[in-house]
Amino acid sequence: MLWNSDEVVDEVMQRVQERFTFGSTEEGTFRYCGRNIEDKGDYIQISSPETLEKVKPIHIAKARERQIADSATPEEQSQMRGVLGSLGWIARLCRPELAYKTSALQGRQSSPTLRDLLETNKLLQAAQKTKENGIRFYKNVVNWKESVILSVTDASHAAETQVAPSGRERGYRSQGGRFLFLANKMPDEKEAIYVMPLEWQSTTLKRICRSTLQAETLSSMNGSEAAQHLRVVLYASENPKEKGRDVHWNIAAMDSKVIYWLTDCRSLVDLMGSMTGSQISDKRLAIDMTTLRAELWRPKGHFMGDSASQDRMPEDACDQMYWISARDMVSDGMTKSMRWDAIRRVLDLGTWVLSEAARRALPTSVVQHV
Numbered sequence: 481m482l483w484n485s486d487e488v489v490d491e492v493m494q495r496v497q498e499r500f501t502f503g504s505t506e507e508g509t510f511r512y513c514g515r516n517i518e519d520k521g522d523y524i525q526i527s528s529p530e531t532l533e534k535v536k537p538i539h540i541a542k543a544r545e546r547q548i549a550d551s552a553t554p555e556e557q558s559q560m561r562g563v564l565g566s567l568g569w570i571a572r573l574c575r576p577e578l579a580y581k582t583s584a585l586q587g588r589q590s591s592p593t594l595r596d597l598l599e600t601n602k603l604l605q606a607a608q609k610t611k612e613n614g615i616r617f618y619k620n621v622v623n624w625k626e627s628v629i630l631s632v633t634d635a636s637h638a639a640e641t642q643v644a645p646s647g648r649e650r651g652y653r654s655q656g657g658r659f660l661f662l663a664n665k666m667p668d669e670k671e672a673i674y675v676m677p678l679e680w681q682s683t684t685l686k687r688i689c690r691s692t693l694q695a696e697t698l699s700s701m702n703g704s705e706a707a708q709h710l711r712v713v714l715y716a717s718e719n720p721k722e723k724g725r726d727v728h729w730n731i732a733a734m735d736s737k738v739i740y741w742l743t744d745c746r747s748l749v750d751l752m753g754s755m756t757g758s759q760i761s762d763k764r765l766a767i768d769m770t771t772l773r774a775e776l777w778r779p780k781g782h783f784m785g786d787s788a789s790q791d792r793m794p795e796d797a798c799d800q801m802y803w804i805s806a807r808d809m810v811s812d813g814m815t816k817s818m819r820w821d822a823i824r825r826v827l828d829l830g831t832w833v834l835s836e837a838a839r840r841a842l843p844t845s846v847v848q849h850v
Contacts, residue, residue: 523616527574537605540594574615577820579680584817591647615677621674622676629662632658633742636654638652638654639816654689655814657815661678662676663675666838667833668833683702704741712730716733776793800840805834810826
């Protein structure tokens with residue numbers, strides 16, 4: 481068992497340990513389920529260097545290393561699955577910067593070539609060279625009750641290729657990436673704010689996207705749904721739900737914390753502030769945008785919003801979308817191959833600052849900058 485508590489919970493856990501048989505109890509710095517949990521004084525660090533050290537690279541005969549277009553043997557394919565399975569577990573656990581490349585290679589593991597095997601070994605080598613990397617949770621920097629949720633989403637358009645078991649390529653796939661942070665406020669360009677990474681993901685979008693706007697919209701939808709689920713979980717931890725469906729409880733949960741949706745797609749932000757979605761000719765995309773707009777236009781105390789019947793978007797809404805510069809998009813490295821610097825800077829320092837002011841999705845007559 482793993483718990484983090486104050487004196488009240490310590491008393492409860494003492495009774496639990498008296499009732500059931502446990503082994504030793506460790507506190508502060510210890511190893512738990514394949515991860516190292518270390519108390520560094522100012523922060524708690526989660527890492528998994530020992531697990532990385534145990535992963536062996538795919539064995540490729542020297543004579544075949546230059547034949548990069550050849551298909552992998554069944555044994556090599558099995559080794560690739562094992563390496564990527566381990567890297568995927570570590571990426572989900574404490575190494576977000578590994579998530580994109582692992583996801584991209586997993587899309588090719590059903591029928592890999594020697595090139596894919598070499599790329600897998602290269603990724604493993606890079607991960608093992610930085611095995612001490614992890615995530616950090618700084619102490620006493622975020623006010624839990626007054627905190628906000630940051631849903632930071634990005635997407636790359638039609639740049640991914642997957643391989644079916646038959647060996648045929650599925651091209652023009654888009655990749656979505658996101659971070660969910662807990663923070664005290666919306667980030668700005670004036671000062672760095674502390675952020676706690678609670679969730680991250682890099683995944684190939686299931687739908688073929690006709691445009692960058694569509695890819696960014698789908699990624700934003702995934703991020704908003706995950707953030708709203710997180711908000712309900714946090715609310716439920718202090719306000720248990722009674723049996724049965726309670727609309728009032730659901731509304732109270734939605735009003736409990738503000739979620740800031742952050743994207744670097746300016747056209748998406750502008751369209752979310754529009755009164756209607758009539759500018760979009762793609763019907764499926766228009767429907768997706770309408771569902772997002774219903775959440776952004778929701779007044780407090782209501783189950784959903786309706787841009788067609790409301791005069792304006794509520795300025796104090798609990799779901800707000802902002803445009804941020806591509807230079808500040810920390811989720812960029814979750815959608816394409818690039819240096820890990822931006823992600824590692826946020827994870828190592830636990831802080832985030834924008835290079836220029838964000839812009840909120842509001843009707844043009846009431847656009848606000850922060």
